[in-house]
Amino acid sequence: MKSFMLLMLLLTVQELPAQTILIKNVNIVDTENGKLISSRHVLIRDGIISQVTKGEVILTIKPDTVVDGTGRYLMPGLWDMHTHIWNEATTFPLLIANGITGVRGMFEMMNNVNRWREDISKGKIAGPQLMVAGPIVDGPKPVWPGSVAVKDEADGKRAVDSLKNKLKVDFIKVYSLLSRQNYLAIAAESRRQNIPFAGHVPNEITVVEAAEAGQKSQEHLYGMIESASDSADHWFAYLQGTVKDSTMKKRSLRKEFLFRTYNENKLKRLLQQIKKTDTWICPTLTVNRGIATVDDTTLLNDPRIAYMGKFIKGMWDFRTDFRFKSWTPLDFEQSKKEFELKLSITKLVYDAGIPILAGTDFPNPHCYAGFGIHDELELLVKAGLSAAAALQTATINPAKYFNLAATEGSVALNKNANLVLLTKNPLQNISNTKTIEMVFVKGKLFTTAQLEEMKEGVKKMLGGVVQQTFNTGMYADHDD
Numbered sequence: 001m002k003s004f005m006l007l008m009l010l011l012t013v014q015e016l017p018a019q020t021i022l023i024k025n026v027n028i029v030d031t032e033n034g035k036l037i038s039s040r041h042v043l044i045r046d047g048i049i050s051q052v053t054k055g056e057v058i059l060t061i062k063p064d065t066v067v068d069g070t071g072r073y074l075m076p077g078l079w080d081m082h083t084h085i086w087n088e089a090t091t092f093p094l095l096i097a098n099g100i101t102g103v104r105g106m107f108e109m110m111n112n113v114n115r116w117r118e119d120i121s122k123g124k125i126a127g128p129q130l131m132v133a134g135p136i137v138d139g140p141k142p143v144w145p146g147s148v149a150v151k152d153e154a155d156g157k158r159a160v161d162s163l164k165n166k167l168k169v170d171f172i173k174v175y176s177l178l179s180r181q182n183y184l185a186i187a188a189e190s191r192r193q194n195i196p197f198a199g200h201v202p203n204e205i206t207v208v209e210a211a212e213a214g215q216k217s218q219e220h221l222y223g224m225i226e227s228a229s230d231s232a233d234h235w236f237a238y239l240q241g242t243v244k245d246s247t248m249k250k251r252s253l254r255k256e257f258l259f260r261t262y263n264e265n266k267l268k269r270l271l272q273q274i275k276k277t278d279t280w281i282c283p284t285l286t287v288n289r290g291i292a293t294v295d296d297t298t299l300l301n302d303p304r305i306a307y308m309g310k311f312i313k314g315m316w317d318f319r320t321d322f323r324f325k326s327w328t329p330l331d332f333e334q335s336k337k338e339f340e341l342k343l344s345i346t347k348l349v350y351d352a353g354i355p356i357l358a359g360t361d362f363p364n365p366h367c368y369a370g371f372g373i374h375d376e377l378e379l380l381v382k383a384g385l386s387a388a389a390a391l392q393t394a395t396i397n398p399a400k401y402f403n404l405a406a407t408e409g410s411v412a413l414n415k416n417a418n419l420v421l422l423t424k425n426p427l428q429n430i431s432n433t434k435t436i437e438m439v440f441v442k443g444k445l446f447t448t449a450q451l452e453e454m455k456e457g458v459k460k461m462l463g464g465v466v467q468q469t470f471n472t473g474m475y476a477d478h479d480d
Contacts, residue, residue, distance in 0.1 A: 019064055020045050021417075021445060022057060026069025028411045029426060031076055031395040034388030036427055042074060044417040047443030052413055065445060072437065073425050075391070076410050077101025077128075077418035079398035080373045082219060082284050082359025084108065088116050090461060092127040093454035094307055094370030096446060099436050101418035102398060102408065104359070105132035106199065106219070107144070110167045126441055129418075131402055134169040136199070137186060139177030150178060153185035160189040160197075171216065172197035180204040180240060187213040204240050206232065208270050211279040217357060217401070220284050221342045221349075225258050228267035235261075251327075255334045259341075267345065271352035280355045280401055283346045285339075285379035286372050287361035292339035294318040294365045295332045304368050307455060309462035316365045347384035356380070357401060358394035377430050387430040417443040 021044040028037040043051035079102040085091050120127040140151040148159045163169045190197040196216040201223035237243040318324040360372035380390040399409025419440040424432035439446045
């Protein structure tokens with residue numbers, strides 16, 4: 001209980017924020033243009049950036065707080081665009097401490113979300129901006145308990161109506177087991193009700209069909225390899241049940257078929273078709289790598305797991321996870337090959353001019369709440385994006401995706417003061433996003449010491465008297 005009270009104290013320490021903060025002589029990371037703007041003064045008033053000047057700052061009152069930004073780098077707060085949050089007390093501090101001021105929740109309970117939003121707005125807790133889907137919409141036998149099961153077109157339409165008008169979700173999340181017919185009905189109803197839908201490209205749908213149906217974002221690069229197969233017609237006919245193929249019964253045989261028939265040039269052509277739509281891609285390379293390396297038990301020694309708790313360590317054991325416990329050595333080998341292929345596909349998506357979103361999919365294997373967004377940015381650079389382009393996927397791109405660019409995503413006049421102060425330049429090396437000195441959440445300032453205390457508070461909670469429970473049926477994504 002002491003650990004819990006300590007954490008709550010740390011979260012409310014900035015409940016009465018300074019009204020005016022002046023950051024002097026700081027280098028601004030211009031995420032919109034991918035360049036550095038040197039030696040600027042940034043004035044924050046009532047949570048809003050009220051001045052950005054090169055010369056003298058015009059002040060009508062004395063600032064409550066003055067921060068010397070000399071030799072420092074000011075960037076907008078980061079977004080994690082694929083999250084699953086079930087406990088604010090152990091997740092929000094890790095997000096804020098890692099500079100994450102916004103998240104897109106891909107499967108949360110709306111009663112929790114509503115409570116979190118209210119507590120954040122009242123200053124009771126510090127937390128990110130939340131844009132959420134609520135329950136997943138899946139086929140008649142959903143992968144995860146708590147999903148909305150859709151057995152026919154009428155079910156799909158009712159699901160959209162209920163999620164939008166009763167639960168008040170921000171968007172609809174579609175999932176892998178939706179039939180082609182029911183998916184298209186959900187897409188049509190979402191368009192009619194003017195609510196975005198995003199998520200998995202269902203198994204029976206091609207990536208181009210999903211884009212042309214209006215799916216706002218596609219997660220995990222699902223469907224890319226399948227749609228780019230030279231035998232894609234046969235593959236989708238098999239999945240839709242219109243043809244039979246006994247050679248497809250085993251997972252390893254299906255993967256081998258896709259690797260053998262994958263055509264990069266065909267994918268490039270498909271991506272040009274997707275480019276004509278309003279579809280975004282969220283590769284979630286962090287979870288793709290996590291699944292590819294889930295059989296490497298040495299990764300459970302990562303010191304960051306202390307912030308996740310023993311329950312996570314057990315959950316990340318492939319020998320007990322229902323998704324992986326029956327995998328053979330060949331399955332694991334193919335998973336690693338698939339991850340490498342997805343790295344190259346990510347670069348093809350970027351080169352095609354399709355906007356990319358940074359998302360981690362925590363708490364899936366080796367996806368760390370908060371810390372994972374920095375892993376994702378590093379993986380995007382490994383895939384071939386520049387540091388500037390990678391940074392855009394977690395800043396200005398999410399702002400544009402949510403039509404929030406007028407108030408979020410960059411350090412500019414009249415935008416919300418969701419900011420991160422770094423000691424090193426992230427445009428020079430993307431790993432420098434981890435050199436966090438201060439975080440500003442709607443103008444509330446968190447110092448280095450406070451951020452460290454927040455992380456330590458989580459560690460103490462998870463290692464102490466506060467017990468955590470985790471419902472795998474509610475908050476994880478599925479690989480197969």
